[in-house]
Amino acid sequence: MKNNKEPNILFSSQQIHDRLVVMVNEIEKDYRDKDLVVVAVLKGSVLFLADLVRGFSRPLAFDFIGVSSYGNSRTSLGVINLSKQISIDIRDKDVLVVDDILDSGRTLGWVKEHLCKFGPRSVKICVLLKKEVERVIEVEADYVGFTLADVFVYGYGLDYRDRYRHLPYIAKLGDDEVPPGETVDE
Numbered sequence: 001m002k003n004n005k006e007p008n009i010l011f012s013s014q015q016i017h018d019r020l021v022v023m024v025n026e027i028e029k030d031y032r033d034k035d036l037v038v039v040a041v042l043k044g045s046v047l048f049l050a051d052l053v054r055g056f057s058r059p060l061a062f063d064f065i066g067v068s069s070y071g072n073s074r075t076s077l078g079v080i081n082l083s084k085q086i087s088i089d090i091r092d093k094d095v096l097v098v099d100d101i102l103d104s105g106r107t108l109g110w111v112k113e114h115l116c117k118f119g120p121r122s123v124k125i126c127v128l129l130k131k132e133v134e135r136v137i138e139v140e141a142d143y144v145g146f147t148l149a150d151v152f153v154y155g156y157g158l159d160y161r162d163r164y165r166h167l168p169y170i171a172k173l174g175d176d177e178v179p180p181g182e183t184v185d186e
């Protein structure tokens with residue numbers, strides 16, 4: 001393991017914010033006549049959600065769902081566990097699920113199926129990042145901030161071993177690297 005002196009930034013804070021302006025415009029247009037409820041997936045979506053909803057000019061509601069997939073620090077095993085149920089009624093509402101990243105599709109596939117049980121009028125998916133990988137579960141994102149190759153990223157909501165979610169940018173990490181500031185025992 002080696003630790004970089006500088007983060008390997010893939011998307012800067014400015015790039016993210018510029019992209020969000022365009023995404024909000026598109027989403028607002030599509031939901032013009034709809035009763036929008038944003039359901040954000042904890043915890044990775046929190047920074048994205050906060051910046052995204054601030055761009056909306058029309059009323060909306062938001063809520064959270066908590067799911068975790070057990071695994072090690074970089075890969076998920078695919079067993080989904082519901083840690084927080086939604087707390088508002090989404091029956092007949094137009095739901096937009098917001099998450100940090102679409103990878104294998106297990107999380108968002110599970111969340112979409114779960115939310116459909118509450119009888120929403122529609123359910124669409126909005127992710128900041130989409131990995132160009134083969135999905136284990138077939139699920140499409142309707143709104144995507146950026147696409148990226150199959151690399152591990154952290155920052156702007158995404159964690160490395162539960163830390164670094166607060167960073168205003170998204171950085172990538174090689175297989176043998178840890179983030180700057182992380183201690184390496186050799």
Ligand code: 5GP
Pocket residue numbers: 044069076099100101102103104105106107108151152153154158159160
């Ligand atoms: P999926 O269920 O689509 O495989 O993965 C979705 C979840 O895995 C994401 O919500 C995120 O928590 C985690 N994940 C997938 N790829 C990455 C990554 O590159 N970095 C981090 N920090 N988490 C990731």
Ligand code: MG
Pocket residue numbers: 041042043044045099100101
């Ligand atoms: Mg997540």
